[in-house]
Amino acid sequence: MHRTVRLLAGSVVLASIAAALTGCAGGGGSVAGCTPPVGPGQASESVTATGKVGSAPTVSFDTPVHVDAPQVSTLVAGHGAPLTAKQEISTEVSFYNATTGAEVLKSDYTGSAPAKFVIGTVQITGLRKALVCSQVGERLAVVLPPSQAIPAASRPTGLSATDSVVAVIDIRDAYLARANGTDQVMGSGLPAVVLGPDGRPGITLPDDTPPTGLEVANLKVGSGATIGKGDTAVIAYTGVVWKPGDPANGTVFDSSWTTGTPVDVVVKQGQTVPGLVTALAGQKVGSQVLAILPPSQAYGSQSTSTIPANSTLVFVVDILGKA
Template sequence: MRKLPALLITAGLLTVGLTACAPSAGPGCESPVPSGESSSIVKVSGDEGTAPTVSFPTPLKTDHTERTVVRAGEGLGTVPGQQVVLDWSVYNGTSGDLIEKSTYDGSSALSLPLTEGTLMAGLQQGLLCSTEGSRITLVVPPKEAFGEAGNPNLGVAPDDSIVFVVDVNRAFLPKANGTPQAAVDGLPSVVLDANGVPGVTIPSAAAPTDLEVAVLKKGDGATVKEGDQLIVHYTGVLWDTKTVFDSSWSRGAPAQLTAAAGSPTVQNGVITGFADALIGQQVGSQIIAVIPPDLAYGEQGNGSVPPNATLVFVVDILGIV
């Protein structure tokens, strides 16, 4: 898998937002982007897992982003910040020229979070409430795509719309969905807000000197093995100062990491205590880990982590890549 092509996510084209409300993920999930004549007129054929054959009349214009579901998937609709894996074909709506196309064999699928300010506004909003296995068409006007500048590198003029045909191959969990477990005495307490973001309260007692791990929600997904690439949400808190030093939740997107201690040969590896806490857990679980300095950043510390700091992590295990 690969990340979104840089030419399609440059900061200059992300300043335009849509005004629709974010959808819920429930059975009544309703896309903030309506279907319309422009998206409906894009003709798409081809089997699931294969490159589509796409045709539409040119020039294809719209005043607002439109979306049509070509093939419905299964499960709950996607929500803001959720990590998804996509294949797509992207066209200039004026000329009909192909801009970008996946290989549809897994080697060029896109892994990205549906985060406002990361994707062009029309694409981000158009992908919300999509289900895993679905194929959708999007027609995005200039003001919700590249803006007044267009994108000369891609052959997109200021008044060109963009046509997307997107396959939603996979949607990772937006938050841990496991069964709540009984709290463990002596460990920090955790309270979740409506979106699943944890708030952590550290006890007044001295920090444990050994690694302590407890399951807050017990998932029923695949078991994490050493070396697995994971999608997770996490919050990290310093035991002594009781302050948050890092949080994927605050960035609005989950993190991808390796369930293995970091080294020159382990890409996206983590501190030893974090890896040890993850290995053996199940997808859908939320865990809390109290990590002593010798299994964290030790005497040297790291950035906002001071020397000899005990760390507390609350982690949602959202999927294995």
């Protein structure tokens, strides 16, 4: 599985910036049914940013600014359900030295390389707090104290350990934390799947010989956008080896749930495992798919450190979004 995550859990700076933050109108993220951990203050209310959401803003604010706790104000209101710490989001962001007003880090704002990350994994602790209860389409002004801003290992030139940070964040999109479709009745003879409290699947294989052809079944059927061939699907997955008589039989060879970070998969032959292209094409966001891939639809005679040659692979895939 090829990962194309653009903001790693321990990183803030990429080749082209990928970071994020959020809040909400009049209350720094106060959306019905969600109580934000961070609210607005004098510093965040002083920030202005003109231009369309998703395009590079023209930002101004009073200087010097120093805060002891995060503040967040909404500059442009969003829509939809409030976001949780377990969701991955896609953003554009600009960071400024709050002491001098100088820009220190910025997205390219082309839409081709947004900053994507799970809110709860971001190492900028002030951003984690500011993003909870935000909404897609929002533009947020966030002011962070030095202790909750960019960690020393990732701190860009032009920002010192004693400087507060102003960030303007545009939330382009958000993805499900887990499949939320309607549960389906499963047929007999298929691997059994039990979900943990967070949605993590546990897979138990039958004692039977695996099927010789590709088999696909829906554990849940979603109602979101349809994933077509050539589209990029945002997924969470677990994969298990089904090879009776081999020591690897029943072992998990890979799982995005281990890192807590979803994966972008291009649903196109040559871009991902062949059987997954067939399994995912035509599915809807919110679905959970069980896919049994015979060797000819997986890695064939190739082997890896976790997958023996000529193995049947069993995937459970949550379709979280369409990138």
